[in-house]
Amino acid sequence: MKILVLGGGIGGMAAAIKLKQTGHNVELVEKSNDWKALGTGLTLSVLTLRALCDLGVQDEIAEQGFVHDGVDIYDQDGNFIRTVLSKRVIADEFPSEGAILRPVLHDILSKKVLALEIPVFLGDSITSLNSTLEHGNFVQFDSGRKQHFDLVIGADGVFSKLRQLLMPEQPAPEYTGQACWRLQFDRPDDIIRGRMFQSENMKVGFNPCSPTQMYMYMMECVPKEHVWREPETLPEIAKQLLQEFEPVLKPYIDSINAATPIIYRPLERVMVNGDWHRGAALLIGDAVHATTPHLGSGAGLAVEDAIVLAQVLEQHADDLAQVFDVFMQKRLERARFVVETSGEIGRMEIEGESMMARSMLLAKGFEQVTMPYR
Template identity: 90%
Template sequence: MKILVLGGGIGGMAAAIKLKQAGHNVELVEKSEDWKALGTGLTLSVLTLRALCDLGVQDEIAAQGFVHDGVDIYDQNGCFIRTVLSKRVIADDFPSEGAILRPVLHDILSKKVLALDIPVFLGDSIASINSSLEHGNFVQFDSGREQHFDLVIGADGVFSKLRQLLMPEQPAPEYTGQACWRLQFDRPDDIVRGRMFQSENMKVGFNPCSPTQMYMYMMECVPKDKVWREQAELPKIAQQLLSEFEAVLKPYIDSIDENTPIIYRPLERVMVNGDWHRGSTLLIGDAVHATTPHLGSGAGLAVEDAIVLAKLLDEYGADLETVFEQFMQKRLARAQFVVETSGEIGRMEIQGESMMARSMLLAKGFESVTVAYL
């Protein structure tokens, strides 16, 4: 089949890789002229790490990221509470969790795309599309190029243009009331798995994401009218937010300045609860199920989408109606669980519900996403 993948992020690259490996004629279109990833670390939950390993980049992640078996939990004063270890589901000798720097993962996947001789068109996007099961997709690009594709895969993110074109009835992304912070630091030798500090008001964690680096994450509850900040303000605000953890994190707090890599991102959510397809176009990843990072599974869901789609095309060929029907049966409930459970944890944090109740729901969420997706 001749397939267009719209979007050069994690989900789009995963789809392009799997579909090309299955023998399809694939091209990838990315709206940015500078095809790279911004950000610091990306959490590799059990769901996400397993999906990436199924994509075939296990060795690269082990070498360039950091894989481990769980998290050590402390209170805000540094008193040890417990260690939570994950079940090894990839291999007996390979951990099931970890993290990696986003630009590093992008580099791993983009090199795999290029090695497969997949044409990549940068600085372009879809201007219009006429899509049907009978006649495929007639696509006009912003560049003026016109082309026909048997199948179009929309992996163009939370603010998906393709979703707006094909599903105008769907609401815009919803701000959740929280913003996520990530700050990058050198990794000391004694941090060999996740490390989390909790108070009744917030949680702060460290995740090793390379042989030498780690990132700090924290959630902030922010009213919608105060959510946007200038980059120059971020170091001071971060120090203020972390002040209640000063007893244990003072060296990190004191080191934060204008040279500290900081990513601050208001969290939006999207969940398309009906079909993710129109005509012979299918949307995947954040375009239809953008989740908050509470379960660390957003990127993994997108990669799972790509792997399941490729498997179904191998089984049912050009019978896209059956492919889409089977795809929705396999993917909708799983995506809903991750989006809704992550959102509920966020709601509990915003409303100040007990640390015990939040921890119990988090544990239930992690246990559920450990279940195999294929």
């Protein structure tokens, strides 16, 4: 089958890799001329790490990222509360969660794409698409190129252009009322798993993401009209937000300056509750189920989509309608659970519900996403 994958991020690369490995003729198109990832660390929840290991990059992640078994939880003054260990679901001898620097993961996956000799077209995007189950996809690109594909897969992110073309009735991404912060620091030797500090109003955590690095994460509730911040203001705002945790985090707070790698991202959400396909084209990943990071599972869901799609295509390759039907049965409810549960945790944080209630829902979410996906 001749397949076009739109989007060179985690989900798009995962789809290209799995479909090529299962014998399809695949090409990857990425709108950016500079094919790289921005950002600091990416949380590898049980769901996300398992999916990436199933994709075949377990050794690279273990070597270049940081895998561990859970999180040590403290209060805002640094008093130890408890350690929460995750169930090992990948292998008895391999931890089930961790983190990795986004540019490092991009490098791992892009090298795998190129090693499979998958053609990659940069600086291009889809202009128009005529897609039917009977005749496939007639695609025109911004570059002027015109081509036919049996299947088009849209993995082009939360602001998906293909979603706008295929599903103009779908609303734009919804701002959730929160912004996520990531600040990168050197990792002390004693931080060997996640470390979280909680108050009734806020949580701040560290996640080791390489042999030498870690990142700090925190959520901020921000009214929509104030969500944009100039990059040069971020260090001082971060310092102000962290004042509640000064008794235990003062060395980190004092070290934040203009040279500190900081990613500040307002959180948008997308959930397409109906079919993710039109004609012979299918959307996956953030294009149809962009979630907030409360369960650390957005990237993992996209990789799961890619793996399940490749499996279903192997089983029903001669019947795309059947492929889409089986794929939706396997993926819709799982994706919806993650998006809705993550969104509910965010709502509870915004409205100031108790730390106990939030922790209980978080535990329920983590238990559910540990369940097998295929």
